[in-house]
Amino acid sequence: MGFRVYRPYVFPDAIDPAIGKELQRLGVAFEPVLHEATDAIVCLLATKVDAALLDRVPKLRVVSNVAVGYDNIDVSACTTRGVVVTNTPDVLTEATADLAWALLLAAARRIPEGDHFARSGKWKRWDWTTFRGADVHGRTLGILGAGRIGQATGHRGVGFSMEVLYTSRERKLLFEHTTMARRVDFKTLLRESDFLSIHVPLTKETHHLIGAKELALMKPGAILINTSRGPVVDEAALAKALKSGKLASAGLDVFEKEPKIHPALLKLGNVVLLPHIGSATDSTRRRMVETALRNCIAALKGEMPPNAVNAHALNKA
Numbered sequence: 098m099g100f101r102v103y104r105p106y107v108f109p110d111a112i113d114p115a116i117g118k119e120l121q122r123l124g125v126a127f128e129p130v131l132h133e134a135t136d137a138i139v140c141l142l143a144t145k146v147d148a149a150l151l152d153r154v155p156k157l158r159v160v161s162n163v164a165v166g167y168d169n170i171d172v173s174a175c176t177t178r179g180v181v182v183t184n185t186p187d188v189l190t191e192a193t194a195d196l197a198w199a200l201l202l203a204a205a206r207r208i209p210e211g212d213h214f215a216r217s218g219k220w221k222r223w224d225w226t227t228f229r230g231a232d233v234h235g236r237t238l239g240i241l242g243a244g245r246i247g248q249a250t251g252h253r254g255v256g257f258s259m260e261v262l263y264t265s266r267e268r269k270l271l272f273e274h275t276t277m278a279r280r281v282d283f284k285t286l287l288r289e290s291d292f293l294s295i296h297v298p299l300t301k302e303t304h305h306l307i308g309a310k311e312l313a314l315m316k317p318g319a320i321l322i323n324t325s326r327g328p329v330v331d332e333a334a335l336a337k338a339l340k341s342g343k344l345a346s347a348g349l350d351v352f353e354k355e356p357k358i359h360p361a362l363l364k365l366g367n368v369v370l371l372p373h374i375g376s377a378t379d380s381t382r383r384r385m386v387e388t389a390l391r392n393c394i395a396a397l398k399g400e401m402p403p404n405a406v407n408a409h410a411l412n413k414a
């Protein structure tokens with residue numbers, strides 16, 4: 098007996114041979130199509146797992162997302178059907194925090210604009226006023242959502258002598274202890290941050306959490322960084338705030354309608370745009386695949402996977 102695993106994307110990474118052996122032992126066959134006999138799904142964010150899809154796969158045991166965010170999956174519809182949902186936390190935390198900082202520095206110091214200018218042949222002489230940006234050191238870094246990645250981003254701020262503020266539903270004592278971070282309410286975070294870095298998951302509550310009203314509360318000349326999910330920010334409102342000069346700049350790795358980018362953002366020079374590459378390093382991507390496969394294997398063996406996001410709900414059911 099074996100298992101049929103729907104895997105719409107073929108990952109090129111060489112994985113731990115022990116995982117390969119276990120998949121072989123279990124008789125796992127990866128397939129590019131979903132059908133009635135599918136036992137498991139190993140997928141990326143582009144796969145929308147909703148009730149309609151679940152109705153087509155009555156034998157399904159697990160949806161193993163190769164990402165920490167799982168807003169592409171209807172978790173309650175999975176739970177109702179006894180399907181476990183898993184993600185890949187921790188292994189991508191540092192890489193994503195590094196990218197948030199790459200965006201922060203690039204937006205503050207106008208790195209893409211400078212690079213473009215240096216290549217363009219327009220650079221004729223050194224000029225005192227060319228590409229002046231914003232100071233980073235000693236300023237205030239606001240973390241919206243101080244979970245794994247938010248805290249890792251905050252930790253890096255200490256090296257830049259920044260004051261770190263954060264907003265989270267729960268207090269993070271260890272984070273406060275190691276960074277001197279101060280927990281503040283959402284409005285204070287908006288009003289006092291020179292840099293606002295967003296790290297909340299996308300949920301009904303966080304959809305457009307940053308809109309025109311929130312942007313209006315931010316400091317003039319503040320810089321916004323988003324490496325969480327695009328729909329947390331109202332892109333049209335952000336484009337207006339950038340165009341008017343209310344915000345000095347922004348750095349975005351994620352967008353509301355990926356891979357489409359709001360046309361108003363594309364026209365602006367003061368926004369750094371990246372194609373959702375927060376976790377895109379070789380070692381991180383390899384560890385994400387390994388984590389997802391370990392989760393899938395555990396579920397196929399009838400065990401609760403280490404990164405089950407609905408374990409609690411399933412245990413209660």
Ligand code: NAP
Nearest residue numbers: 166193242243244245246265266267297298324325375376
């Ligand atoms: P996490 O550890 O679960 O952290 C999320 C934090 O957000 C938690 O601390 C949570 O609060 C907080 N939060 C949730 N709702 C909130 C709200 N309404 N207001 C304030 N705080 C709120 O997750 P993570 O591993 O850091 O990942 C965060 C997100 O980053 C993921 O969900 C994913 O969407 C995104 N991500 C993007 C990339 C990329 O390639 N750009 C890569 C990895 C992850 P409490 O802890 O207080 O409950």
